[in-house]
Amino acid sequence: MESRSAAGTTSVRECPECGAAVPVDERYVDWCAACDWNVDPSAPDPEPGRIPAVRRRLAHAYGEQLAAEMERGGGRSRPVGRDAAALSAFALSLLVHGVTVVLAVSGLLLVVLGWDAGVQPVLGALLLGLAVLLRPRPPRLPKDAPVLYRADAPRLFELIDEVGTVVGTAGVDAVVVDPGANAAVTTYGWRAHRMMMLGLGLWEILPPQERVALLGHELGHFAHGDTRRGFVTGGAVHALATWFHMLTPIPSRGLLDWFVNAVTFLPRWAVYGLLVLLDHLTLRASQRAEYLADVSAAWAGSTEAATGLMDRMLIAPAVGPELRRESVAAGMRGGPSGREAREGAEQGLWERLAQRMGAVPEHEYERLRRVAARRGHSVDSTHPPTHLRRRCAAASGPYPAQVTYDEDRATAVAHELAPARAALAARVIRDHAG
Incomplete structure (x- = not known):
């Protein structure tokens, strides 16, 4: 019927x-x-492997417990990184890095002192190579994306500074703009300069106050000290994951393969145990930091904007297909008319994306909210489920907006982002149009 x-x-x-x-x-x-x-007709399969499975179990165990704790505290919790678990994780991370230092020193000594024996320099070079592979590496500024500094976008940085003051932290030193439907903060370089990655695929589909909430959420990670994002702990997770990958059993095709697998059996499970332990020590703090970042979003942009931002994140996975559709459509025409079509597709790309995403009906948002509640931590262990995040953000307020994104500010920021918007629109269209 x-x-x-x-x-x-x-x-x-x-x-x-x-x-x-x-x-x-x-x-x-x-x-x-x-x-x-x-x-939920297309539920994705969880990431395979023992380590992701353990992370999902730990995340599930902590999710509801942390949400209840946050609600009882009215959105407030102990600062992340100051409890016994965080200190233990830091100590374990130093131990992991200590092994890397021992490998580097041993390799250097074998190379320098072992030239009289043929095998020692070779072994030393292997140890040095392994230490280089395991070393903690600070992120760098990308070379393939527009990077804005204060002189390039003073009004954008003024907005970021104002939001940072509200959530209790400083601003950033650089803003990297990319076409994705994402946003993140991290540090770059050995001096740990602050960087914000701002995806136009997300920024352009957000109403004004939700943009403020987005900045509040990301800067909240700096304010609340998310330990997993730290140089020491993050580097240790990388080193252990690298060890585990290198010690993965190889297919047994002969006696030598069997012997290698037998020799690496105990080290492999030792590394696995350390990874699980480090996850156990940091995952709760990382999820708490996510809840607190949501509260920071509400402080800066308002509780309504923070919960609206979470809804917008539910439709963010559709941004990539929309951009690919635009690119493919522009590339279907060849010759001079094809070039004109591509140039036309580049102009107004972000406005068309915002219009399409803005037309998503409430019925679809409600479906996506129910899907998020059903899936919970079954797919993503790094973030609490969206329904719990919405619940905690709502329980922490209601907060009015402390930073406003009025028309004058929006126009100025849009003008500063215009060169990056044009460059990234051209890249999006070229990706498939050729």
Whole structure:
């Protein structure tokens, strides 16, 4: 039983499970709000492997507990990084890096002192190479994305500084702009300069106050000291993961393969145990930091903007396909007219993206919220489930906006981002248009 609307884009059908009316839109999944029929027809498979499985179990164990703790505290919690678990994780990380230092020193001594014996310099070079592979490496500024400094975008940096003051931290030294539907903060270089990565695929689809909430969330990670993002602990996780990969058993095709697997059995499980322990010590703190970053988003942009931002993150995975569709459509025409089509596709790309994402109906948002609640930590162990984050952000307030993104500021920031927007629009269209 189906009746099509006059517009021809929506219809109503009967739910095959409970008989309730199901609105149908050819752009989105058909599902029943009454019984959740077809609410999640394409659930992704979890990341394979023992380590991701352990992380998901730990995340699930901590998720509800942390949410309840945050709600009891009205969105407040102990500062991340000052408890016994964080100190233990830091000590364990130093131990891991100590092994890397021992490898480097031993390799250097074998190379320098062992020239009289043929095998020692070779062994020393191998140890030095392994130490280089395991060393902690600070991130660098990307060479393939626009990078803005204060002189390039004074009003954008003024906005970031104002949000930083509200959430209790300093601003950043550089803003890296890319086309993705994401945002992040980290440090770069040995002097740990601060960097914010700002994805236009997310920034352009956000209403004004949700942009402020986004900046508050990302700067909140600096304010609350997310230990996993630190140079020492993050480097130790990288080193242990590298060890585990190198010690993975090889297919046994002969006696030598069997011998190598037997020799590496105990070291492999020792590394695995250390990884699990480091995850156990840091995952709770990392998830708490995510909750606190959401509270920072509410402080800066308002509670309404913070929860709206989480909804917008639910549709962020659709940004990539939309940009690819634009690129492919522009590339389907060849010759001079094809060049004109590509140039036309570059102009107004971000505005068209914002218009399409802004047309997502509430029915689809509600489906995505239910999907997030169903999946929980089953796929992503690094972030608490969205429904818990929304609940905690709402419980912490309501907070009014402490930083406003008025029309004058929006116009100035858009002008400063214009060169990056044009360059990234051209890149997006070229990716598939050729």
